[in-house]
Amino acid sequence: MSTNGPNQTIGLTTISRTVASLAVGVVHTLERAMVGDGRMRTARGNAWEAVCADRARAEQRRELDRLVAELTAARAAARDRREVRHPQSGSLSTLQRYVGLHAPDAILLTHLHCDHMLDAVSYVVVRRYAPDGPYPPLPMYAPSGAPDRLAAAYGQEGSSVDDVYHFYGLQPGTFPIGPFTVTVDRMNHPVETYGVRLEHDGRVLCYSSDTAPCDSLLRLAQGADLFLCEASYLDGAENPPDLHLTGREAGEVATKAGAGRLLLTHLVAAWGSEAHTLESAAAAYTGPLEVVRAGACYDV
Ligand SMILES: [Zn+2]
Known part of the structure; x- marks a missing residue:
């Protein structure tokens, strides 16, 4: 029995990464709309920044977990x-x-x-x-x-x-x-x-x-x-x-x-x-x- 190597296709991983980066982008745009373009660094702005950073990190962790799960399944x-x-x-x-x-x-x-x-x-x-x-x-x-x-x-x-x-x-x-x-x-x-x-x-x-x-x-x-x-x-x-x-x-x-x-x-x-x-x-x-x-x- 034999298996082939991976296909050269655009898979769910690629799509998911695109969605993740889009989501992070939307959050940052929303932040700019709420607190301006960075000159007024308010507590609210800083909180948003922290939230965005947390979300980005969480998304990266989820993506990593998902990739590991996908490799395991593969x-x-x-x-x-x-x-x-x-x-x-x-x-x-x-x-x-x-x-x-x-x-x-x-x-x-x-x-x-x-x-x-x-x-x-x-x-x-x-x-x-x-x-x-x-x-x-x-x-x-x-x-x-x-x-x-x-x-x-x-x-x-x-x-x-x-x-x-x-x-x-x-x-x-x-x-x-x-x-x-x-x-x-x-x-x-x-x-x-x-x-x-x-x-x-x-x-x-x-x-x-x-x-x-x-x-x-x-x-x-x-x-x-x-x-x-x-x-x-x-x-x-x-x-x-x-x-x-x-x-x-x-x-x-x-x-x-x-x-x-x-x-x-x-x-x-x-x-x-x-x-x-x-x-x-x-x-x-x-x-x-x-x-x-x-x-x-x-x-x-
Ligand atoms: Zn059953």
């Missing part, structure tokens, strides 16, 4: 050029940065929770209104109800996204997508959710999607060279049932399945601690293990 870009995308939140910017907005050959939605589908809504604009578009409909493998959910999220009365996606309803089973042999099965999650096993050229990638422990996940992960598994919950906490895995549970599945490598994803900072999750996974799985870093490249 490291999730390790995907084959023959892409089957799972458009988790943030994946669109990653796609643009590393591979190209029109690189995907297909999209697979594991379930219709918002954090796993909304980038596919934004992607409608990319394909439908491209200057050299519209692009031909893209195969979209998704749970039942996806056409209506995506159209509703797109947000226009009576809108449809059928011109952008050709929908294929997921059901447990095995089918081809391009060069990949794809097996999906239902997970233990409150909505119709599919874990995915992707096979190509004797190598296997398994992705848990969102799930609590279940036998079907163990089957999908059997012998996987790379097991990308969610670990949302903190081990030892009072976690709701039938929703997500802890690091320990992810490690247990990896061990039982004989997975060659375990990558933990979907850690929710507000619910736990990365170090704790990693530690509890390592207690249950002795193979290569790490928490995924956006923008990192993982060979299968």
